[in-house]
Amino acid sequence: MQINWYPGHMAKARRQLAESLKLIDVVVEIVDARAPLASRNPDFDDLFSDKTRVVLLNKSDLADPAASAEWMRFYRAQGILAGEIVSTANSGKAQAVRLIGEAAADSVARMKEKGVSKTVRALVVGIPNVGKSTFINRIAGEARAKTGDKPGVTKGKQWVRVTPYLELLDSPGLLWPKLGDQSLARHLAYLGSINDEILELEELSSELLKELRTICPDALTARYKKLTADTPDDRLLEAVCQSRGFVLRGGVYDTERAARVLLDEFRGGKIARVTLERPEGALHGEDA
Numbered sequence: 001m002q003i004n005w006y007p008g009h010m011a012k013a014r015r016q017l018a019e020s021l022k023l024i025d026v027v028v029e030i031v032d033a034r035a036p037l038a039s040r041n042p043d044f045d046d047l048f049s050d051k052t053r054v055v056l057l058n059k060s061d062l063a064d065p066a067a068s069a070e071w072m073r074f075y076r077a078q079g080i081l082a083g084e085i086v087s088t089a090n091s092g093k094a095q096a097v098r099l100i101g102e103a104a105a106d107s108v109a110r111m112k113e114k115g116v117s118k119t120v121r122a123l124v125v126g127i128p129n130v131g132k133s134t135f136i137n138r139i140a141g142e143a144r145a146k147t148g149d150k151p152g153v154t155k156g157k158q159w160v161r162v163t164p165y166l167e168l169l170d171s172p173g174l175l176w177p178k179l180g181d182q183s184l185a186r187h188l189a190y191l192g193s194i195n196d197e198i199l200e201l202e203e204l205s206s207e208l209l210k211e212l213r214t215i216c217p218d219a220l221t222a223r224y225k226k227l228t229a230d231t232p233d234d235r236l237l238e239a240v241c242q243s244r245g246f247v248l249r250g251g252v253y254d255t256e257r258a259a260r261v262l263l264d265e266f267r268g269g270k271i272a273r274v275t276l277e278r279p280e281g282a283l284h285g286e287d288a
Ligand SMILES: Nc1nc2c(ncn2[C@@H]2O[C@H](COP(=O)(O)OP(=O)(O)OP(=O)(O)O)[C@@H](O)[C@H]2O)c(=O)[nH]1
Pocket: 058, 059, 060, 061, 062, 085, 086, 087, 088, 089, 126, 127, 128, 129, 130, 131, 132, 133, 134, 135, 146, 147, 148, 149, 150, 151, 152, 153, 154, 155, 171, 172, 173, 174
């Protein structure tokens, strides 16, 4: 399976973002703390090359805390303004607002010299389903932007006023034309940032089980009792079926159902707090 997803609405949204750049002081890039490498869009380096950026590791309630700490050290060592947040709770909210203020400090100071109290306009960007709209609602203190647990919920653009001096602009989740490295592309698919309808879910789930067995074998066996260290790689999904009784008439394993259940449980953080990527060699590679 070759994973690539760059539908027309993303190309259009990218063009619209490029046109609204002059209105924007700061770019806030939301990434998924479970896959901070795969979920950074390399295309943003071109698109926002002359903007100050803040990187926020969202959904850190679902990630391994030690790995998130490693990522924060990695960003800070490079001078990147970065924070760790949970947009479905208040965790990291004050820090995120502080980082946006820090990123906008120069332009605010320039305007102050002219006697103007500037409203900082921050564009919130990221790949699909990382929690951009949830983040905006959290900062604004009310549900202003539409959210949902699937990619492609936000369609158009919308300014949300947080205070008289801060406005946030939501944007549709953006990927890039060629995902390249397929091991990273799979991570995006595990997270729910790729439309499930274009994916072969059984193949994807088997790959996810292999990765989870390396990262958190005990938690995996605790959740799916028949899946152990001895289960062969090509029987992992069947072991999930055995664990849950997903057996069709004639004793055939319902691997399709197991695949959906596994992805749902992984995405919901039910297996363990898992981070799929560590900072070493944190660059987008070529095709694996
Ligand atoms: N556990 C957890 N879930 C989160 C967090 N932030 C967002 N979510 C959930 O992630 C899902 C996607 O959130 P959205 O805010 O719609 O994501 P988005 O980035 O705006 O998505 P698109 O507009 O589709 O690109 C929703 O089900 C949110 O409740 C978080 O910090 N932790």
